[in-house]
Amino acid sequence: MTGLSSRIVCVILGVVLAGSMSACANPKKSLGLERDVPDEYSVVPRAPLALPPDFAMRPPKPGAPRPQEVSSRDHARSLVTGSRGDHRDTASSGETSFMRLAGTNRADPDIRFIVNRESSILAEESRSFTDRLVFWRKAEEPGTAVDPEAEARRIRENQALGRPATEGRTPVIERKQRGLLEGIL
Template sequence: MSRRFVASVCCLIAASVALSACGNARKTLGLEKKAPDEFAVVARAPLALPPDFQLRPPEPGKDRPQEKSTSDQARASMMGSGGTGYGYGTSQSAGESAFLRQAGADRAQSDIRQVVNRESSTLAEESRTFTDKLIFWRDEEPPGTIVNAEEEAKRLRNSQALGQPVNEGNVPSIERKEKALLEGLF
């Protein structure tokens, strides 16, 4: 055997040993096992013969009617079989009902979400710190377009004089001028 052949075999063996320790090389060469994603596996509803033989056959690609969506399955597993939770007024044991009554669940405010939103928006406005004022020193422009009142009045008078509908034509608006980087700072 020639020396060159032995050297190339030795280099090939050394490279394969070195590359076998690399995870990416093993994956690239197809030597690594690919396990299925355990979160992507969804239990399928069992096949059953429908009691009504007048039903139409299923169409390929459409969802199965007997199968719940994954969000409904998650809600049912978290909240119980009904998926409605253990709120006041649902089917509970006598002990759960007594506990909820003592906790005041029957006297809960119906508009609590609006109250919390109003209070949290007030707190968010008040909690503007010095750093926020320093970084976000410009007030935001109000959304929408500003209608030029004088030009719009002229347009409406002209439309009325010509007998055209008032919603026909372009509404004149005031274009906001884009501010420079340091404009309004001093």
């Protein structure tokens, strides 16, 4: 009888479970087997919060410094010293002497130009083998090149004949025309 009673209990539990699950609209969702993903089309944006106008404030004058912005020099100084305001008020004597020895008061205003010049020199020196192999020819300089020997000869002839030095055609160096595949191969 124990085997029959256990079967009856299992059948009754199955019927009760099936009945309770049939009352649910989505059994997987009820058991936690399905994810609940938000619908991106049902999200409604909210209007931004607005503050009432402050009539005591005046619009800024063109070219005037903004009161909420800190100059880059003061910002850098505060990063180095760890202070939030003027470094003279919060810096210790050691920090002040360190800043003086570091030369913060002698900053070069043309430092960007110097760094750009030095980095362009380094970039030119560090041309790799493949760059030299691929770009083996120097680019032709723009404009026309004057033939110095022929120009000197033309000026001497004009002086000997009593004519102005600017008279006559200026001799130029004719550049050789490159072939269609000359730069590729």
